[in-house]
Amino acid sequence: MSSEPLSVDILTSPHVKRPMSTNAIMRNVAVALAPVALFSIFAFGLSALLLLSVATISCVLTEWAVCRLSGKPNTVGDYSAAVTGLLLGLTLPPSFPLWMVAVGGAISIGLGKALFGGLGYNTFNPALVGRAFLQAAFPVAVTTWTPPFVQGRFLACIPSTLAFPFLKPTPVAEYIAAANIDAFTGATPLNLEGVTRLADPLDLFMGMTSGSTGETCAVLILLCGGYLLVRNMLDWRIPAGVLGSVFALSGVLHLINADTYPGPLFMVFSGGLMLGAIFMATDMVTSPTTALGVWIFSILIGVITVVIRLKGSLPEGVMYAILLANAVTPLIETWTQPRVFGTTKKASSTS
Amino acid sequence: MASPSYKDSFVNGIWKENPVFVQVLGMCPALAITNSVENAIAMSCAVMFVLVTSNALVSILRKWVPKEVRIAVFILIIATFVTVTDYAVKAISVPIYKAMGPFIALIVVNCIILSRAEAFSSKNNVLKSILDGLGMGIGFSIALLCMGGVREILGSGSFLGHPLFGANYEPWVIFVLPSGGFFTLGAWLFIFAWWRERGARNKKPEGHQA
Numbered sequence: 001m002s003s004e005p006l007s008v009d010i011l012t013s014p015h016v017k018r019p020m021s022t023n024a025i026m027r028n029v030a031v032a033l034a035p036v037a038l039f040s041i042f043a044f045g046l047s048a049l050l051l052l053s054v055a056t057i058s059c060v061l062t063e064w065a066v067c068r069l070s071g072k073p074n075t076v077g078d079y080s081a082a083v084t085g086l087l088l089g090l091t092l093p094p095s096f097p098l099w100m101v102a103v104g105g106a107i108s109i110g111l112g113k114a115l116f117g118g119l120g121y122n123t124f125n126p127a128l129v130g131r132a133f134l135q136a137a138f139p140v141a142v143t144t145w146t147p148p149f150v151q152g153r154f155l156a157c158i159p160s161t162l163a164f165p166f167l168k169p170t171p172v173a174e175y176i177a178a179a180n181i182d183a184f185t186g187a188t189p190l191n192l193e194g195v196t197r198l199a200d201p202l203d204l205f206m207g208m209t210s211g212s213t214g215e216t217c218a219v220l221i222l223l224c225g226g227y228l229l230v231r232n233m234l235d236w237r238i239p240a241g242v243l244g245s246v247f248a249l250s251g252v253l254h255l256i257n258a259d260t261y262p263g264p265l266f267m268v269f270s271g272g273l274m275l276g277a278i279f280m281a282t283d284m285v286t287s288p289t290t291a292l293g294v295w296i297f298s299i300l301i302g303v304i305t306v307v308i309r310l311k312g313s314l315p316e317g318v319m320y321a322i323l324l325a326n327a328v329t330p331l332i333e334t335w336t337q338p339r340v341f342g343t344t345k346k347a348s349s350t351s
Numbered sequence: 352m353a354s355p356s357y358k359d360s361f362v363n364g365i366w367k368e369n370p371v372f373v374q375v376l377g378m379c380p381a382l383a384i385t386n387s388v389e390n391a392i393a394m395s396c397a398v399m400f401v402l403v404t405s406n407a408l409v410s411i412l413r414k415w416v417p418k419e420v421r422i423a424v425f426i427l428i429i430a431t432f433v434t435v436t437d438y439a440v441k442a443i444s445v446p447i448y449k450a451m452g453p454f455i456a457l458i459v460v461n462c463i464i465l466s467r468a469e470a471f472s473s474k475n476n477v478l479k480s481i482l483d484g485l486g487m488g489i490g491f492s493i494a495l496l497c498m499g500g501v502r503e504i505l506g507s508g509s510f511l512g513h514p515l516f517g518a519n520y521e522p523w524v525i526f527v528l529p530s531g532g533f534f535t536l537g538a539w540l541f542i543f544a545w546w547r548e549r550g551a552r553n554k555k556p557e558g559h560q561a
Contacts, residue, residue: 138523163521166521167521169521
């Protein structure tokens with residue numbers, strides 16, 4: 001009848017898709033992070049609330065500004081910048097001055113994401129890029145820890161929070177003394193100088209210690225990770241590989257010399273490992289896609305973390321471990337590509 | 352290529368062909384010696400001296416140097432002046448000499464100097480070569496001052512050792528560290544590229560759209 005040529009749409013697989021967008025994934029990550037954020041606000045009070053808000057707002061604003069300047073469609077709506085900001089805030093100590101937080105947010109999005117071409121093109125996890133910059137720029141502020149559950153924490157900020165931009169934060173020694181907590185060791189439990197006064201793994205598990213804003217409560221982070229796992233938005237191999245390799249390696253070292261090396265439970269539940277393993281290493285953009293590649297990637301993170309923690313001069317190694325593993329992700333991907341169906345192995349590899 | 356005018360030989364190096372920001376040459380001292388303004392100035396003076404003198408000598412000898420061995424001859428000339436600079440800096444100020452570390456000796460392999468010898472002074476007369484050396488040297492100094500200024504102001508809160516913001520200023524330690532050098536250089540290159548692109552776009556508005 002019609003003289004029009006027959007039109008056939010030819011699509012490549014997958015033909016059956018779930019309508020899962022960046023927006024939906026990021027919204028779920030934000031939902032999963034909410035309990036962690038709420039607990040940190042409960043533990044550290046007003047300062048944590050301001051910290052997380054400023055981190056999120058600065059990331060979103062930077063994203064908006066970058067999109068405008070580069071003439072690209074606005075990508076604020078996909079929640080990825082907000083999640084980056086939330087994650088950045090959760091890795092910073094609660095007493096961190098707000099102006100430094102804003103700098104970190106701008107660096108995270110501007111340097112960590114936009115310069116590489118936006119979401120999906122970034123080699124490194126943007127939140128960790130911001131964290132690494134802050135660690136190198138303000139090494140003192142980023143390792144100043146205050147105790148949790150201080151009286152009146154919802155009414156007043158930790159003094160250093162409201163430091164004037166570009167000026168030194170107010171010392172928090174008096175604040176800590178006023179908090180008057182016997183168990184407080186004056187530093188994150190990871191400062192291994194005080195091996196004898198190491199925190200109880202149960203306290204670490206429940207989040208009753210000092211530490212970075214969102215890294216204290218291991219059990220909550222595990223539960224939130226479980227939610228993402230159920231929603232199929234998390235590759236279970238990554239947390240399993242990271243935590244498993246840290247547990248195994250530090251367990252072996254602990255068995256060899258229990259005086260020098262802390263126990264594996266302490267290693268797994270302390271510092272930013274839990275948050276890093278569940279929320280940062282699993283970033284879909286910066287982790288490998290093949291199953292074997294994911295195992296290599298996650299075990300690499302675990303091993304580097306243990307080596308930096310026990311042999312390096314830094315108190316925490318999770319951040320650098322993840323960034324280094326991000327850097328080798330393209331190489332892992334090339335190595336672990338599956339054989340195309342129907343082709344044979346090369347002659348050289350069979351011999 | 353026609354020989355450039357006297358004015359062009361001098362002016363080109365300062366801005367249009369700025370050795371660091373436009374030609375992206377001499378990255379090694381630009382990254383390593385710019386953690387303070389003082390070091391940047393000392394490095395600029397050393398490079399400028401070597402640039403002018405080696406340009407002059409290469410230009411004087413250009414008629415007698417066989418084409419086949421010209422690079423070796425250029426390097427010999429440059430190395431001579433670098434050695435002179437090395438001893439001179441050591442005689443003038445030992446602290447500065449120590450702060451510069453191996454980078455005075457490394458002026459020998461600085462691409463700016465060899466590229467000017469090869470591309471300019473081996474083809475032009477002595478006066479033009481000296482002007483070109485001066486222009487490039489000034490351009491290099493501007494670049495190093497831009498780098499050193501940003502890094503010292505942010506990294507130590509001071510300029511030429513004078514504190515700018517009072518005792519309460521929180522220094523951004525990263526800018527004194529090597530990684531800060533890369534950040535600063537990247538930012539300056541970004542600004543220059545953006546500026547030039549904008550200028551090119553304004554010149555011919557009906558031209559290519561970005």
